[in-house]
Amino acid sequence: MSAAALAVLLARGIALNVSIFGFDAIFIASWVVLVVSALMRTRLERIQLTSVSLALGAIFVGFVVASAVAGSALQGTITIANYMSVLGLAMLLGRSNPKLLAQTLAMVLTFHLAFAYVELLTGKTYVYSTWKLLEATYVNGVPRVSSTIGDPNYFALALLVLSGLISHLRRVLGLGIKYKVVAWVGFGTVLLTFSRAGLVALVLVFVFQGARKNQAREVAVMSIAFASALGLVMYALIPAISNTATSIASRFSSIFESDASLSSRVKFQEFGLDTLLNSGLLGIGPGQFETLSLQLYDSSRPLDLQTQVLNTYLEVLLAGGLVSLVGLLYLMGAAFKRQWALSHFYGALLLGLGVAIFTLDTLQFVYLWLLIGSGLTIKKCGQSLNGTYIGSNRDLQQR
Structure with missing residues (x-):
């Protein structure tokens, strides 16, 4: 690869990475840079977007109606629209190039992995500790890596989406071994977040993938080999990680004890369900639950303020009612159906993430929309959006 090509690739990686941080205008502008560069290299064909447009329309209609009925402002809808714009742009980029x-x-995954291992080697987090109670940023003396995302739970899901999409694209496009390596390192790093949702999703992804009878043995052997190799390397190079297994076990055993995180989630979700029922299942508008939930706020923990319902499906119901939830589920189902024919790994990834987001709010999580949007359009070379071959007559003869 020439220096010029490397510079262009680096610029694109930075653009996508900056967009993922969601800096409003930069968020949109950086995606435009990526899309324009893609359009300059490939001819984009006409795409029939009727069903996707209807699903997106249903989501926003639900938001607007809920906001109008509850008498709330539309600012929350506008904020979410910024994040959801990634869906359309990911569709365009996934289809064109x-x-x-x-x-x-x-490139983005490599950046986050480098940042995470700096946190691990230095023994501290650089963003997470700025808003979370210091003792909560460690598990048995090991820092919960979170990179610039600043929350190990969301960082775990980001690692899953990035690693999973790279693995899926490698299978579909026949990409080289370097993509496989960075993806597997990403999967392994999920362990260092000590995120229960992330760890459960990671296990489910490989369980769903291994459920295919002809690949079960291969997946099991690869998973055991990878976990063993990673464990030996980390044990030898980083003594603090010898506590990792115990630390992960303690994260799950605490569920059955007095766990402040679990009790807080139950309290907020019960409040969210009551609020939803009181709205007649129409919802109260995006961002309104955060305001209402302040009455549950424990003022003795100013750096650990929780104002989220921590359940994506309930979050969507509160934001826009049943109409919005149906729209979201349709988009997820359409992406699952399209990619299942190309590689079952995407389906396993979406199912695993779909379970994990029962415990986190992801409506404003850009990686969810990145996963769905790319899943709606990624195709094999020479394949149209509906699965038919679009090559020349010569190509057809060769096939």
Whole structure:
């Protein structure tokens, strides 16, 4: 790769990485840079977007109606629209140049992995500790890595989405071994977040993938080999990680004890269900639950303020009622159906993430929309959006 090509790839990676942080205008502008570069390299064909447009329309209609009925402002809807714009742009990039998408995702993942291992080696987090109680940023003396995302739970899901999409694109496009390596390192790093949702999703992804009878043995052997190799390397190079297994076990055993995180989630979700029922299942508008939930706020923990319902499906119901939830589920189902024919790994990834988001709010989590949007359009080379071959007559003869 020439220096010029490397510089262009680096610029695209930075653009995508900056966009993922969600800096409003930069968020949109950086995606425009990526899309324009993709359009300059490939001819985008006409895409029939009727069903996707209807699903997105249903989501926003639900938001607007809920806001109007509850008498709340539309600012929350506008904020969410910024994040959801990634869905359309990921569709465009995934359709016009999926290899470019794989390159930029690998660049972003590499950046986050480097940052995470700096946190691990220095023994402290640089963003997470600025808002979370200091003792909560460690598990048995090991820092919960979170990179610039600043929350190990969301960082775990980001690692899953990035690593999973790269693995899926590698299978579909026949990409090289370097994509496989960075993806597997990403999967392994999920362990260092000590996120229960992330760890459960990671296990489910490989369980769902291994459920295919002809691949079960291969997946099991690869998983055991990878986990063993990673464990030996980390034990030898980083003594503090010898506590990792115990630390992960303690994260799950605490569920059955007095766990402040679990009790807080139950309290907020019960309040969210009551609020939803009182609204007649119409919802109260995006961002309104955060205001209402302040009455549950424990003022003795100013750096650990929770104002979220911590359940994506309930979050969508509160934001826009049943109409919005149906729209979201349709988009997830459409992406699952399209990619299942290409590689079962995407389906396993979406199912695993779909279970994990029962415990986190992801409506404003850009990686969820990145996963769904790319899943709606990624295709094999020479394949149209509906699965038919679009090559020349010569190509058809060769096939």
